Amino acid sequence: xxxxxxxxxxxxxxxxxxxxxxxxxxxxxxxxxxxxxxxxxxxxxxxxxxxxxxxxxxxxxxxxxxxxxxxxxxxxxxxxxxxxxxxxxxxxxxxxxxxxxxxxxxxxxxxxxxxxxxxxxxxxxxxxxxxxxxxxxxxxxxxxx
Numbered sequence: 001x002x003x004x005x006x007x008x009x010x011x012x013x014x015x016x017x018x019x020x021x022x023x024x025x026x027x028x029x030x031x032x033x034x035x036x037x038x039x040x041x042x043x044x045x046x047x048x049x050x051x052x053x054x055x056x057x058x059x060x061x062x063x064x065x066x067x068x069x070x071x072x073x074x075x076x077x078x079x080x081x082x083x084x085x086x087x088x089x090x091x092x093x094x095x096x097x098x099x100x101x102x103x104x105x106x107x108x109x110x111x112x113x114x115x116x117x118x119x120x121x122x123x124x125x126x127x128x129x130x131x132x133x134x135x136x137x138x139x140x141x142x143x144x145x
Contacts, residue, residue: 004099005062005063005098005099006095006096006097007096008066008070008094008095008096009062009063009066009095009096009097009098010062010066012065012066012067012069012070012095013062013063013065013066013069016065016066016068016069017069017070017072017073018054018055018056018069018072018073018076019055019056019057019069020043020055020056020057021041021043021055021057022043022044022045022053022054022055024045025043025044025045025055025116026044026045026046026120026123027042027043027044027046027116027117027118027119027120027121027123028041028042028043028044028116028119029041029042029111029112029113029114029115029116029117029118029119029135030042030112030115031108031111031112031115032059032060032108032112034059037060037061038058038059038060038061038064038104038105038108039058039059039060040056040057040058040060040064040068040108040109040111040112041056041057041058041112042054042055042056042068042072042112042113042115042116043055043056043116044116044117044120046080046120049079049080049081050077050078050079050080051075051076051077051078051079051080051083052077053076054072054075054076055072056068056069056071056072056112060105060108061102061105063098063099063102063105064105064108066095066105067091067092067095067098067105067106067108067109068108068109068112070091070094070095070109071086071091071106071109071110071112071113074086074090074091074094075113080117080120083113083117084113084114084117084131084132086110086113087110088103088106088107088109088110089106091106091109091110092106111135114132114133114135115135117131117132118132118135
């Protein structure tokens with residue numbers, strides 16, 4: 001059975017925004033697992049608590065690439081507290097929907113941002129857990145359940 005993808009998903013898959021890495025990133029987060037098929041890595045450049053730049057590298061399906069791409073657009077230029085509130089539901093809505101079997105990709109995008117923010121807080125001597133909650137380990141694969 002063929003899956004239906006919105007034009008927005010196809011656009012972000014075919015023309016992903018903010019691909020790459022930031023050498024001197026202030027926060028880096030990696031989530032997913034090669035056994036699951038999807039790995040996302042987010043890089044953040046933060047100045048005065050504003051995300052000035054964000055890049056990603058994703059190994060995975062078209063939906064994983066599209067969710068990474070749109071999530072970076074959604075947090076770029078935002079205050080870190082606002083970025084921390086980005087939900088997988090907001091990512092799916094911004095993409096005008098995903099097939100049910102691909103919604104886990106939006107969860108990865110949300111977790112990658114939170115993992116990068118967690119790294120940023122840790123580098124600055126701040127415990128991220130009270131701010132962001134518990135971040136699943138990078139090798140976590142529970143999202144496919």
